[in-house]
Amino acid sequence: MISPKIIKRQYDSGFEADILLRKQFNQRFFGIIVDFGSSDPQEIAGSAHFLEHKLFAKKDGDISHKFEELGADVNAFTSFNETMFYCSGIEHNQKLIELLFRIVGEPYFTKENVAKEAPIIQQELAMYQDDPNWAINNTIMKEMFATSNLGLDVAGTKKSIDAVTAEKLLQVYKENYLPTKMHFIACGDFSDYQVKTIFSLVNKLQKKYFSTNKKAKFDHTEVIGQMKDVALSSQSNSNLFGVGIYLKNFKKVLSSLDLAQTLLEIMLESKLSVISPWFERMKKENLLSNPLQISVNYTRQGSFVTIFGVSEQSRRVIDAIKEELKELVPNRERNFSEDFFELQKKEWLAQNVRSLNNLSYLAVETAEESLDNEDSFANLRKLQTMSFDQYLEHCETLMKDSQICSARLKGKDEK
Amino acid sequence: MLKVNTLVKQNTKFTTATLGCFLRMPLTSHNLAYASLIAKSQMNATIYFRTIREQQRELSKLYDLQFEVTPQLFGKQIIISYVANFLEPTEVLDPEYTYEKIVDILEKLIHCPDVFNSDLLELTKKQLLSDYNELMQQPSNYAIERFFKLWYKHQPDYAENFMGPIEEIKEASIASAQKFVKAMEKMPSSVICIARDSKQMEKLIKDNFKQVGVLEEFMTNDFSIPAEKLDIDQVDNYGNLQAQLMMGYGYREKLDYKKQICGMVLSQYLAGDQSSKLFTKIREELGAAYDVEANNYANNCLFLINAGLDPDQVDEAKAIIKNEVKQVAIGKIDLDLLKKAKKSLLNTQLIGQDQENWQLAQMLRDQLFPDYQDFDREKAIKYVTAKQLEKFAQNLFFNESYVLK
Numbered sequence: 109m110i111s112p113k114i115i116k117r118q119y120d121s122g123f124e125a126d127i128l129l130r131k132q133f134n135q136r137f138f139g140i141i142v143d144f145g146s147s148d149p150q151e152i153a154g155s156a157h158f159l160e161h162k163l164f165a166k167k168d169g170d171i172s173h174k175f176e177e178l179g180a181d182v183n184a185f186t187s188f189n190e191t192m193f194y195c196s197g198i199e200h201n202q203k204l205i206e207l208l209f210r211i212v213g214e215p216y217f218t219k220e221n222v223a224k225e226a227p228i229i230q231q232e233l234a235m236y237q238d239d240p241n242w243a244i245n246n247t248i249m250k251e252m253f254a255t256s257n258l259g260l261d262v263a264g265t266k267k268s269i270d271a272v273t274a275e276k277l278l279q280v281y282k283e284n285y286l287p288t289k290m291h292f293i294a295c296g297d298f299s300d301y302q303v304k305t306i307f308s309l310v311n312k313l314q315k316k317y318f319s320t321n322k323k324a325k326f327d328h329t330e331v332i333g334q335m336k337d338v339a340l341s342s343q344s345n346s347n348l349f350g351v352g353i354y355l356k357n358f359k360k361v362l363s364s365l366d367l368a369q370t371l372l373e374i375m376l377e378s379k380l381s382v383i384s385p386w387f388e389r390m391k392k393e394n395l396l397s398n399p400l401q402i403s404v405n406y407t408r409q410g411s412f413v414t415i416f417g418v419s420e421q422s423r424r425v426i427d428a429i430k431e432e433l434k435e436l437v438p439n440r441e442r443n444f445s446e447d448f449f450e451l452q453k454k455e456w457l458a459q460n461v462r463s464l465n466n467l468s469y470l471a472v473e474t475a476e477e478s479l480d481n482e483d484s485f486a487n488l489r490k491l492q493t494m495s496f497d498q499y500l501e502h503c504e505t506l507m508k509d510s511q512i513c514s515a516r517l518k519g520k521d522e523k
Numbered sequence: 524m525l526k527v528n529t530l531v532k533q534n535t536k537f538t539t540a541t542l543g544c545f546l547r548m549p550l551t552s553h554n555l556a557y558a559s560l561i562a563k564s565q566m567n568a569t570i571y572f573r574t575i576r577e578q579q580r581e582l583s584k585l586y587d588l589q590f591e592v593t594p595q596l597f598g599k600q601i602i603i604s605y606v607a608n609f610l611e612p613t614e615v616l617d618p619e620y621t622y623e624k625i626v627d628i629l630e631k632l633i634h635c636p637d638v639f640n641s642d643l644l645e646l647t648k649k650q651l652l653s654d655y656n657e658l659m660q661q662p663s664n665y666a667i668e669r670f671f672k673l674w675y676k677h678q679p680d681y682a683e684n685f686m687g688p689i690e691e692i693k694e695a696s697i698a699s700a701q702k703f704v705k706a707m708e709k710m711p712s713s714v715i716c717i718a719r720d721s722k723q724m725e726k727l728i729k730d731n732f733k734q735v736g737v738l739e740e741f742m743t744n745d746f747s748i749p750a751e752k753l754d755i756d757q758v759d760n761y762g763n764l765q766a767q768l769m770m771g772y773g774y775r776e777k778l779d780y781k782k783q784i785c786g787m788v789l790s791q792y793l794a795g796d797q798s799s800k801l802f803t804k805i806r807e808e809l810g811a812a813y814d815v816e817a818n819n820y821a822n823n824c825l826f827l828i829n830a831g832l833d834p835d836q837v838d839e840a841k842a843i844i845k846n847e848v849k850q851v852a853i854g855k856i857d858l859d860l861l862k863k864a865k866k867s868l869l870n871t872q873l874i875g876q877d878q879e880n881w882q883l884a885q886m887l888r889d890q891l892f893p894d895y896q897d898f899d900r901e902k903a904i905k906y907v908t909a910k911q912l913e914k915f916a917q918n919l920f921f922n923e924s925y926v927l928k
Binding site: 240398418 | 535536537538539575576579580583584586587608610614615646649650653654656657659660661662761762763764765796797798806807810811812813814831832833863866867869870873874876877878879
């Protein structure tokens with residue numbers, strides 16, 4: 109397997125740019141990622157997400173229309189520690205890059221346009237809140253991280269959305285949209301000449317829009333919730349449940365947080381996935397029939413695992429998960445775990461090879477990795493040479509002193 | 524000479540190869556229920572790999588081979604699609620990992636469902652019931668289900684939109700599953716593949732996929748379900764934070780490919796992106812929605828517009844939708860927006876070529892629809908005129924409004 113070719117530049121302001129080459133692809137993807145998201149410090153929860161929406165407003169109207177005139181798509185997303193603006197098209201590279209820098213570099217917030225956006229974001233939040241998944245996820249995030257920004261929805265709350273003003277948005281923008289916190293990415297089939305022109309254009313635009321030499325600040329304060337087991341009353345007939353694990357001791361493995369995340373995901377899959385002995389028992393006892401969704405996340409404000417599943421007897425399944433995680437690899441399961449670890453090495457290799465076929469995914473992942481100084485292809489090589497005992501040792505360290513909470517919807521007999 | 528339904532294209536771009544085996548059968552609620560059951564069961568286990576654990580382990584050993592089985596609806600037809608995506612062997616250079624081995628295992632997974640194992644059947648039923656229950660808790664899914672149940676209230680065989688009648692799935696037995704699988708063996712099928720060594724793959728497919736169905740006529744003209752005049756206006760109240768609005772326009776006749784493209788352009792013009800008519804009016808001006816969608820279901824003779832809305836603004840949104848469709852029908856078309864919509868669709872076609880699944884779907888269409896292979900989609904999009912759009916909208920009749928609050 110060959111790693112994709114990435115050409116990197118860093119400018120005097122601290123702004124960075126990457127061009128990732130994928131030959132023969134028609135799509136051209138451009139993005140700017142900002143090292144600031146919903147769980148980072150902001151006076152009003154949801155400001156990062158509101159900012160993401162409102163940066164599309166310009167004096168001459170909604171800038172997305174200009175992308176569409178060029179036949180391109182434009183969008184953005186906000187995650188816990190990042191906000192990303194991106195577009196994708198076939199031609200007009202230069203114009204697309206110029207427009208993308210205008211989105212991020214030219215705030216235009218007015219009382220009117222902020223007031224107009226609030227009900228749209230309220231509808232976005234309502235769309236999620238009608239889904240039982242939201243209630244479960246929201247509860248375990250609050251149990252893990254209380255009402256800190258990490259414990260709340262990325263969009264904030266109904267109340268916080270209404271409290272956002274143009275002045276407050278501008279303040280958040282000025283504090284966080286700094287050249288040292290930003291990264292440009294281009295991905296596609298570019299000639300050597302195009303690579304040269306893209307870098308030169310990016311240099312010109314970053315100078316134009318991001319001239320401040322204000323230093324970036326990062327906050328790593330963790331606020332921990334009550335870590336309770338919560339049963340929610342619900343009108344729905346859903347049997348969803350969720351488990352949250354707060355990882356007190358999550359840290360880099362072989363200089364990489366991504367690798368630590370991968371190792372823990374492998375460990376949890378080996379314990380709880382459909383091919384684990386545990387799942388076999390759950391199936392026999394009629395407690396589970398569908399696989400669990402497991403995910404490990406790290407943020408500046410805390411690292412955690414979420415496990416989601418569906419069961420008519422969710423309380424018993426939650427207890428069984430807690431019991432199973434007490435001992436990572438009991439002697440009786442060592443052979444299975446070792447075999448599973450070797451298979452997972454193949455799976456992660458496959459995942460990296462597959463990622464090369466999806467330009468948008470590849471570009472977003474690469475941009476995120478660049479912000480965090482990560483390299484998925486280097487991590488893959490580290491994983492391939494890791495022994496089972498080393499893996500086990502790392503996982504035990506990462507899981508040390510972790511705490512578990514849960515949320516479930518009350519069963520029919522409890523309602 | 525017998526015609527074998529296979530189509531293999533050379534992969535010059537991707538690090539993975541894709542193989543799809545597609546099986547066609549008429550849409551009835553019974554067929555859909557059993558197709559869902561067998562599809563799910565085959566994703567769990569098969570005769571050669573009798574437990575989830577064994578089957579998953581085998582797929583992991585093949586560098587996480589992705590194997591998906593899903594029934595897809597094409598108007599009056601169900602296509603059971605078996606799609607495998609796997610690393611090109613030249614990416615890993617593992618002597619144990621070859622096209623021969625992959626095709627051999629895929630053939631076993633596809634052709635050998637385990638319909639003798641009552642534990643597997645019961646597990647699969649439980650999974651489907653649980654999936655269905657959770658799907659229906661999401662208002663947008665529930666609204667789609669209700670919309671189609673009303674739209675096809677006089678044609679119950681077409682009314683199921685997710686997995687067929689849940690009661691029929693609950694009552695399925697080993698004997699009824701075996702009967703269905705026996706019938707599946709004779710259904711027309713086609714095997715399609717995109718792989719680097721297309722010649723070797725073509726040979727392997729011909730050697731391994733020898734079921735009767737690949738010799739049957741896979742192509743058909745019998746997809747379209749003309750819309751029946753209904754005039755439905757229904758509101759269900761469940762106390763949700765957001766209302767789901769579904770507005771269905773029907774047309775009486777089957778559309779040729781050019782008219783289908785017109786429908787696609789109209790959906791893009793009305794709700795394709797942020798400058799589209801309904802997005803601008805309902806989201807930007809009214810502030811009532813986060814998203815608005817429009818889709819032309821050509822095989823169902825249905826043009827559907829839907830949105831998640833502030834419950835207090837449903838009537839205003841309905842009026843806007845009706846008015847915008849009417850504006851197109853009377854020829855008041857924003858030509859700049861039409862140009863943008865066409866440009867966007869053309870780019871979507873080109874970007875689609877960067878995705879294996881999109882290419883596979885196009886190859887399936889070539890096999891399934893008569894003369895589709897000769898139809899130039901890009902050219903058709905380019906040449907859609909305002910007049911054609913106007914005519915398309917004139918043929919639409921407002922048929923159903925369903926609101927879930």
